[in-house]
Amino acid sequence: MGGVASQTASYPSLKETVLGANAQEARGKRAGCGAAIAVKRVTKKFHLAQGDELAVFSNLNFEIEADRFVTILGPSGCGKSTLLRMIAGLEIPDEGQIVLDGGTAASRPRVGFMLQQYPSLPWLTVGQNVALALDSQNVTRDKIRSRERALYYLSRVGLFGWQDAYPHELSGGMLQRLALARTLAMEPEIVLLDEPLGALDALTRRDLQSLIHDLHKAEPRTFVMITHDVDEALAVADRIIVLGPSGTGILHDSATSDLRLDRNALVRLLQQTRVTFAAGTWSGYSTVREAVTRNRTQGYDFWLGMADQEQVAALRSGRAVGAFFSVPSLVQMSEELADLDPVIVHVFSRPASSTSCERILINPRRGRNALQWAVFGEGLDTAIVRRVDHDACPHRVTRYPDRSACIRAVIRGEADACLADHISVAHLVSWWQRRRLSWRPLPDDIWPDLWIVLVVPRQLITERGDLLGYAVRALAHDATAIQRRGGEEMKFFDVESSIQMLQDGTIETAFNRWGGKQLPVDPNLIGNLRSPKA
Amino acid sequence: MKRIIWSTIGFTILVLLWIGGALYVRAIRTDLTPDVLERLYPLPHQVLTAATELPWPEILHNVWLSTLRVLLGFTMAAVVALPLGFGMGRLWVVTAMLEPANDFLRYLPVAGFSSLTIFLLGTGDASAILVVFVGTVFHLVVATADAVRRIPSAYLDLAHTMSYGPLRRFRRIIIPAASPAVFDNLRIAVGWAWSYVTLAEIMGTEGGLGHAIEVSRRYIRTDQVLLWIAIVGILGLLSDQIMRALSRRWFRWAA
Numbered sequence: 001m002g003g004v005a006s007q008t009a010s011y012p013s014l015k016e017t018v019l020g021a022n023a024q025e026a027r028g029k030r031a032g033c034g035a036a037i038a039v040k041r042v043t044k045k046f047h048l049a050q051g052d053e054l055a056v057f058s059n060l061n062f063e064i065e066a067d068r069f070v071t072i073l074g075p076s077g078c079g080k081s082t083l084l085r086m087i088a089g090l091e092i093p094d095e096g097q098i099v100l101d102g103g104t105a106a107s108r109p110r111v112g113f114m115l116q117q118y119p120s121l122p123w124l125t126v127g128q129n130v131a132l133a134l135d136s137q138n139v140t141r142d143k144i145r146s147r148e149r150a151l152y153y154l155s156r157v158g159l160f161g162w163q164d165a166y167p168h169e170l171s172g173g174m175l176q177r178l179a180l181a182r183t184l185a186m187e188p189e190i191v192l193l194d195e196p197l198g199a200l201d202a203l204t205r206r207d208l209q210s211l212i213h214d215l216h217k218a219e220p221r222t223f224v225m226i227t228h229d230v231d232e233a234l235a236v237a238d239r240i241i242v243l244g245p246s247g248t249g250i251l252h253d254s255a256t257s258d259l260r261l262d263r264n265a266l267v268r269l270l271q272q273t274r275v276t277f278a279a280g281t282w283s284g285y286s287t288v289r290e291a292v293t294r295n296r297t298q299g300y301d302f303w304l305g306m307a308d309q310e311q312v313a314a315l316r317s318g319r320a321v322g323a324f325f326s327v328p329s330l331v332q333m334s335e336e337l338a339d340l341d342p343v344i345v346h347v348f349s350r351p352a353s354s355t356s357c358e359r360i361l362i363n364p365r366r367g368r369n370a371l372q373w374a375v376f377g378e379g380l381d382t383a384i385v386r387r388v389d390h391d392a393c394p395h396r397v398t399r400y401p402d403r404s405a406c407i408r409a410v411i412r413g414e415a416d417a418c419l420a421d422h423i424s425v426a427h428l429v430s431w432w433q434r435r436r437l438s439w440r441p442l443p444d445d446i447w448p449d450l451w452i453v454l455v456v457p458r459q460l461i462t463e464r465g466d467l468l469g470y471a472v473r474a475l476a477h478d479a480t481a482i483q484r485r486g487g488e489e490m491k492f493f494d495v496e497s498s499i500q501m502l503q504d505g506t507i508e509t510a511f512n513r514w515g516g517k518q519l520p521v522d523p524n525l526i527g528n529l530r531s532p533k534a
Numbered sequence: 535m536k537r538i539i540w541s542t543i544g545f546t547i548l549v550l551l552w553i554g555g556a557l558y559v560r561a562i563r564t565d566l567t568p569d570v571l572e573r574l575y576p577l578p579h580q581v582l583t584a585a586t587e588l589p590w591p592e593i594l595h596n597v598w599l600s601t602l603r604v605l606l607g608f609t610m611a612a613v614v615a616l617p618l619g620f621g622m623g624r625l626w627v628v629t630a631m632l633e634p635a636n637d638f639l640r641y642l643p644v645a646g647f648s649s650l651t652i653f654l655l656g657t658g659d660a661s662a663i664l665v666v667f668v669g670t671v672f673h674l675v676v677a678t679a680d681a682v683r684r685i686p687s688a689y690l691d692l693a694h695t696m697s698y699g700p701l702r703r704f705r706r707i708i709i710p711a712a713s714p715a716v717f718d719n720l721r722i723a724v725g726w727a728w729s730y731v732t733l734a735e736i737m738g739t740e741g742g743l744g745h746a747i748e749v750s751r752r753y754i755r756t757d758q759v760l761l762w763i764a765i766v767g768i769l770g771l772l773s774d775q776i777m778r779a780l781s782r783r784w785f786r787w788a789a
Contacts (some may be wrong), residue, residue, distance in 0.1 A: 090695070121692070121710070133696055166786070166787050168789075
């Protein structure tokens, strides 16, 4: 072992002897070669539940030159990992092909793939884990030689001396180093890294980033790394590809684009790709089966935080695919929207649009009165806040002695009311309070102007149906980030006129006309709520 | 230390319940004479006396017979079940072929089999071994297949990226990845094996701990019956602890 240690010190000469002859050969062969990876018209679909399909990529085209370091950025769920798995041969594209190193199937280049999870085999020692990769390539069957080379790669990533330890004895950062060593030990022409540093602390990340960068500089190979961290991408890569949400394809490619995007621009770009909408969901969104087979989708975009008129303009110009309206404003817009032939694809309950109210929900006062508006299992999963007066919100919540008084006040527009999701409330109230609340459940169809519908022109549905369906489903599930602007700039009708429209049936007519399946509000109940029995 | 104290308390409560129960039944059953009652409902000290009375060679002989039967039946079951389980975990053809039949067989009552085996194979070792085999093999197949199916797909992806062929993937990835769970299942199956061997011996197989239970019962020696049952329990516990220790030693990485 000591011998090996002294050898690694004289690294440059050792590299020649330790690196496999075939790796050297392959590198020589590849020198001057054009694209190491060519993705040609690749389409990949996934089958979802209910028979729908989700096109992750449609007609994706790009090339990666040999010995470059490329990072792929993109929002989660955009298909980054799928792309990498397709390059590695773990998944097969539905259409198109991925050509590696300009070669054919017979002379397929070696691909090292460092996976995001389970990067090492826990039943083997660190040394054996690395040797495994050597063995798999039939580089050598000679045990001593393979051990020597395993040690060489361990020393390259700074794990020399740990070869007899087991993976469970290593820290997270060391495990990633081990995975890196194993990937390199395969002597791959193409190295694929799937968020290799995702689960590490900032310092270790920085450390390993520079290690990966140095490894690439010392022994140039084609590196493709997935990350969602813009800084990481900038630190290691010499080319950055930004993927849009699934189906969109490449949003930005630093090699082909004329634009030079700096860090902030990249962050902004990524943020734009994320469509989030904090909302409780009314369980009935209509799936858009109509267009399941048509996938020539280029992209979609939902615009939040715009005034109603702006949204209509965006829809009409094609800048936006969908627009969010409150039910009453939809009614008012009926004339303007008629030519777009809109379809309601989803109904949301209104998000908690104010940060102050949000805080109340998360951190309600422990006082008895603060808990009067919890609702359990009534179909309203997430927080709903009706905010009348921005500043008044925290105060008004506690003023009412009981829940029916609160509801009364909300209906009259005098107060704010909160419904918290039952999990967070469960943390905050005692069991007997929960029991008491569940004995007196709220009707789940209140407050017509709290419902927001997502409207999409019918034509777009036929064009981008499945994708849209997926996006809507994602919206429905992603209640984590609250777009502050979303509620503030959207026009909401006052409660009186909302109720008026509900009661004379205007809303229901419009809702049905645009393909909404069932109005989430029963007009009759609203009338009762206005004058609750004492 | 605290643990030991609480364990002792739990054990003491158990013994007190035993004493209380026995004394209570003795008190309310007026239809029997005191000496019969004493034989039917023994107290702990009577069982301990029985332990000193029984000849050691007999105890050891019975322990040896039962252990042998457990080992043979269980080993046979493992030899048959593990390959089938691995096959079922990896190949849908094998699953389709075997799973329905296996699921049916494993719900058949082993006790029913037991009388049949004695009828067919006589009262020798063979019938007890067969009962142990039948009692464990079908469950082991299912449990092994489950363990193989639960191997994280990332390990298989890893094998793929290293261009492993099916054989090497099986030897290098699938067997080691599944082995801790498989071994755990074996440990549980050994527990069943002890119950089934006792059952077979009570049903009629010559010799062994179950047979001893049956004989003692015939002579209304409840104290001896309890003693034999305790011996089976201790043996089961012992085999469990041995397997546990082996598992800890071999599969430290899986802990």
